[in-house]
Amino acid sequence: MESKWLVETEWLAARLDAPGLVVLDGSMHLPTAKRDAKAEYLEAHIPGALYFDINDIADETSSLPHMLPSAAKFASRMKAMGIGDGMRVVVYDSEGLYSAARVWWMFRIMGHDDVAVLNGGLKKWKAESRPLEDGTPPPRSSRHFTARFHADLVRNADEVKALIGSPTTQIIDARAAARFEGSVPEPRAGLRSGHIPTSRNVPFTTLLNPDGTLKSLDGLKKVFADAGVDIDKPVVASCGSGVTAGVVAFALALLGRPDAAVYDGSWTEWGADTSLPIETGPAR
Secondary structure (H helix, E strand, O other), X not given: OOEOOEEOHHHHHOOOOOOOEEEEEOOOOOHHHOOOHHHHHHHOEOOOOEEOOOOOOOOOOOOOOOOOOOHHHHHHHHHHHOOOOOOEEEEEOOOOOOOHHHHHHHHHHOOOOOEEEEOOHHHHHHHOOOOOEOOOOOOOOOOOOOOOOOHXXXXXXXXXXXXXXXXXXXXXXXXXXXXXXXXXXXXXXXXXXXXXXXXXXXXXXXXXXXXXXXXXXXXXXXXXXXXXXXXXXXEEEEOOOOOOHHHHHHHHHHOOOOOOEEEOOHHHHHOOOOOOOOEOOOOO
């Protein structure tokens, strides 16, 4: 399955040296994983890939983790990395599909639509014994990057609160069912357990095959339908901290809904704010 936003390992392997193509490793891990994504990148990455640090290319003034940076900061970082207008960006992560979709969403919200996710990511690339390299690639010459912020692709807490019970816009939570239902504690300390009232639960892992590749279009449609989601209606995706919500937004884009928004603060913000309502148990 290929689209302008999803490319296969065979496709990328044949184009690694193509001018105007830049490959990004957008790997990150939950703090509880005790893993260093940057160190893992330096040990082994797809040849020529640059490291896109989600925790660094972020709003440093926010108390919440890896919130969207300003358009000016994003443009400045891309320029320094040698990523410019007119370039084709392909992003992957080490898990198959986890944080790469967040990077895809960030590029799109900054007005750069020529961005794709590598299906199966580094996991599939390694399983196929494709070439890897270590260390830091030689610096690229700086390029001009024009950021045009698309505010319609992101939501804040007040906007999400106003959507509770909406007959049109649906809230989808990409966290695991046990976290959604509030039957287990959150991995981040100090957060309440449960979910945003009237939201539906589509754990991001249910959109993937066991090998970390994305399910077929029919498979994706079935997952959303089984969760009570009408893909013909607008969606705001949420998760733990705005990362795997990107997988939901990405899957919906492949199904013809590229307008799905992400609640950037997600449960890290909502679960900490006692003024915001929560529910526990299965989706109602």
